[in-house]
Amino acid sequence: VQLVESGGGLVQPGGSLRLSCAASGFTFSSSEMRWYRQAPGKEREFVARITSAGGVTNYADSVKGRFTISRDNVKNTVNLQMNSLKPEDTAVYYCHFGQWGYDYWGQGTQVTVSS
Numbered sequence: 001v002q003l004v005e006s007g008g009g010l011v012q013p014g015g016s017l018r019l020s021c022a023a024s025g026f027t028f029s030s031s032e033m034r035w036y037r038q039a040p041g042k043e044r045e046f047v048a049r050i051t052s053a054g055g056v057t058n059y060a061d062s063v064k065g066r067f068t069i070s071r072d073n074v075k076n077t078v079n080l081q082m083n084s085l086k087p088e089d090t091a092v093y094y095c096h097f098g099q100w101g102y103d104y105w106g107q108g109t110q111v112t113v114s115s
Contacts, residue, residue: 017093
């Protein structure tokens with residue numbers, strides 16, 4: 001299993017970023033995918049999830065209405081569109097896949113929201 005995130009960077013408050021996660025090594029189209037984030041000095045927290053066919057999505061209250069998770073089951077990618085970014089969104093963002101009780105993580109991509 002390999003998960004490779006990209007798209008992070010430095011953005012001003014109110015700006016937007018689009019994160020992508022390229023997945024391989026498992027049956028992506030049959031798998032729920034999630035995004036998590038971890039800010040400095042804090043525990044990793046759930047951000048968003050999307051079911052295998054993309055029909056159901058869920059979000060943390062802190063990002064609801066600003067972030068949108070989507071997936072492409074042909075390209076084996078899961079994306080996170082982040083709008084109206086706030087300084088408190090600063091974190092390393094991780095793509096996640098879970099199977100048979102085991103968690104797989106990407107290396108993470110840094111998002112910094114600062115003026």
